[in-house]
Amino acid sequence: MLKSVQEWALRRGWDLSRQPTLLAISGGLDSVALAATFRALNWPCEWAHVNFGLRGEESDGDEAFVRQLAAQWGVKLHVRRCDTRAFAQQNGLSIQEAARHLRYAFFRELQDHRELPRLATAHHADDNFEHFFLYLMRGSHATAFRGLPLENASLIRPLWSVSKAEIQAFAEGQDLVWREDSSNASDYYSRNRIRHQLQAFHAADPEAWNQLRADFSELAERAQHAEAEHQRDWQQIWGDDWQQRALGPGLFMSELPDARHLERLGFNKAQVGEMGRVERSGARWKGRGSWNLERTQNGWLLAGPELDSLPSLGLDAGSSVEWGDYHFSLSQELYSGQKNAWCFSGKGPLLLRVWEQGDRMQGWGMNGQKKVSDWLGESGIPRRLRGQVPVLCDERGILGLVGLRRSSHRAAQEGESCLVLRWHRLTTFV
Secondary structure, three states, X not given: OHHHHXXXXXXXXXXXXXXXXXEEOOOOHHHHHHHHHHHXXXXXXXXXXXXXXXXXXXXXXXXXXXXXXXXXXXXOEEEEEOOHHHHHHHHOOOHHHHHHHHHHHHHHHHHHHHOOOEEEOOXXXXXXXXXXXXXXXXXXXXXXXXXXXOEEOOEEOOOOOOOHHHHHHHHHHOOOOOOOOHHHHOOOOHHHHHHHHHHHHHHXXXXXXXXXXHHHHHHHHHHHHHHHHHHHHHHHHHOOOHHHHHOOOEEXXXXXXXXXHHHHOOOOHHHHHHXXXXXXXXXXXXXXXXXXXXXXXXXXXXXXXXXXXXXOEEEOOOOEEEEOOEXXXXXXXXXXXXXXXXXXXXXXXXXXXXXXXXXXEOEOOOOOOEEHHHHHHHOOOOHXXXXXXXXXXXXXXXXEEOOOEEEOOXXXXXXXXXXXXXXXXXXXXX
């Protein structure tokens, strides 16, 4: 297994000693084996563990085990405890959807804060095979045959081509200890039912099962290669910053994007077919997620959610919240030139809201104030999309237009305790 992972990294030209990575660790067999692989290859990493609070003492036992292992191996560990059931109920999500959301929001926050360019998960070849059947049963054939991506933006899956049996053999050969998740024995979740059926198939005819899994892995690799080529074509059209541009308040396009990209944004096949036939301006479609597409006189407008109906939201140090299509975190830290963050002198609270008529702001390094509507206009944001830009304020005025421009108000000085605001967009193309 070590050789497989090492070869996988070398094929990408990676110097493992220079690739600090955030590793998601649950305490189960797969993630502990991946952590041991990182350790054996001297691949620098930090660990992230989420206690979802779904299995009571067992969840706490997983956390305690991971803490002990991190201390034993001398690895930096980050832990977050969540009330997953409450979050699911508040947001109308299934438990699995809520857990996934909480998990990856934590990971993204750590990557930004700790400057870790990659996130590694322990998904392996058998997981990929389960993924195929799960989405095939749901009717999502393209997703099924594409499989779990080997790389997905900053997310990497070093065990993508390694089987569960190989992982088990490696772990036993290294005398590793891990935790068993009792919920894996339940048939409550669709993925578990599929896993148990595949295990029965494997037990009945291991040779046929291994051949079928190998054939699927080859198909998935080809599909992902084709997808990568398509991504390069898209970049040639829009440039290297196409994702960032598309994730701004709006993206104007003279031509309708490829169906694959539209489907990845949450538009279904019927909507995509209708888009190709409509010629009148003003026609609009809403994707499954937060994206909207509108036919205009000059082409197409791809836009995120309408934010002007969102309520104002207070932020205190220690807050970690979602507002519209953004995730924000606010912390009290010593100022040291933090990257990818805004730093403000003093303490909270701060306020997030939408733009209002009459708003004025003094831009960083400028004399005098200017209308926020002028700032928005000069940034190229159409009038109907200006309600999508979060405005950050305190009791004395506007601190900045998130993602566009910050004001000169409350500038922090080196070495002082300050408020540090970090954020990222929740919607991604990957």
